[in-house]
Amino acid sequence: MSLSDLSDDFYDDVCPEALPTIKRxxxxxxxxxxxxxxxxxxxxFHDCFVNGCDASVxxxxxxxIDSGKTSRANNNFARGFEVIDRIKSKVDKICGRPVVSCADILAVAARDSLVALHGPTWEVLLGRRDSTTASRTSANNDIPTPLMDLPALIDNFKKQVKILAPPLLVALSGGHTLEFDQCFTFRIHIYNETNNIDSTFAxxxxANCxxxxxxxxxxxxxxxPALFDSKYFSNLVSTxxxxxxDQALFSGGETDELIKTYSTNLGTFSKAFADSMIKMGNMKPLTGNQGQIRVDCRRVSQ
Structure with missing residues (x-):
């Protein structure tokens, strides 16, 4: 698995219309x-945090196949599979054959989604191949949970990313500026944790939970939530x-200063987010003859 096998022009010769098709x-x-x-x-994100960015999700x-779709982090949470299916179909049609991996489609679609919501852009290195295995157990163990405190979050990121865990953790958590979550994930926080949540906000x-x-x-x-901005961090500063x-990131620990910085400086946060997405997207890629290029992103090609 070599990061050096990825490149920004991987599809330029074999299918120059691949990336514009994904974007549209x-x-x-x-x-x-x-x-x-x-x-x-x-x-x-959920793909990369389980054995690298290989479309196993x-x-x-x-x-x-022990699908990660049924893991705690993905079951009733992960969505957009049908959008990836449509993108894959359109890309394969315009390329004339399956040459673009599902893993690359996920990486490019994440970037293009942020741009569509007025977020930053970044250069996505390409050439990932798709895994032929999945693991619900790994998804349960490796994807961070809504109940983690700061030490657990930092340990989780160190395990996955190896380097710069706290800055990467804070920057990538900023993706929650666009996110929704379900009542059962935050019920304990709003009802029982009165010491670290604004009472009016709780x-x-x-009423909705x-x-x-x-x-x-x-x-x-x-x-x-429909706009990429820094209000997620402002919320944390205001408990x-x-x-x-989320609130664990601003609770008297080593990430407090970064939270304060991002809460008042969208430009700094945007750059850090883009840099962190590059690092995450390059985690343990399958390249060369490893894995495969799936015909159907939901199934291993025979």
């Missing part, structure tokens, strides 16, 4: 539903983080 398809999906931008970003359950969330029932009711992690793991 993503823009269309986000135009139809702005929340889809955050969903495509989450898919890429897209594989359906079979007798030989009270406002109770009763003590019992309404588990799938949605709430945004940021007051402006208005919706998830326990």
């Amino acid at each position: 398809a993503v823009e269309d999906a986000v135009r139809q539903e702005r929340r889809m931008g955050a969903s495509l970003l989450r898919l890429h 897209l594989l359906d359950q079979t007798s030989t 009270s406002q969330r109770l 009763p003590r019992s029932g309404g588990d799938s009711n949605l709430a945004s992690l940021d007051p402006t 208005k983080g919706l998830l326990h793991s």
Whole structure:
């Protein structure tokens, strides 16, 4: 698995229309539903955090595939699979054959989603290949959870990314500026954790998240979820983080200063986010003769 095998011009000769096709398809999906931008970003994140960016998150359950779609982090959370299917179909059609991997589609779609929502852009290195395996157990163990405190989050990122864990953790968490989550993920935080949440903010969330029932009711992690901005961080400074793991980033620990900086400087946050997406997107790629180029992103090609 070699990062040096990735390049920014990987498809220039074999299919120069691949990237423009992905961009148009993503823009269309986000135009139809702005929340889809955050969903495509989450898919890429959840893919990369389980044994690298290899499109394993897209594989359906079979007798030989232990799909990560049914893991705690993905079941009823991960969405946008049908958008990736449409993109794959359009790209293969314009290229004349399956030459663009599902893993590369995920990486490019995440970038194009952010741009469509007025976020930063970055250069995506290309040439990833698709895995032929998946692991629900690894997804359960490796994707950070909404209940993690700061030490657990930092340990999780160190395990996955190896370097610069706290800065990367804070920057990538900023992707929550576009995110929604379900009631059951933040119920304990708004009802029981009175010491680290603004009381008015917590009270406002109770109407949409009763003590019992309404588990799938949605709430945004940021007051402006359709726009890439720094209000997610401003919320944390005001102890208005919706998830326990969000507010843990601003709780007297080593990430407090970065949170303050990003809360008042969108440009600094945008650059850090783009740099962090590059680092994450380059985690443990399958390249060369490793893996395969799937014909169907949901299934291993025979």
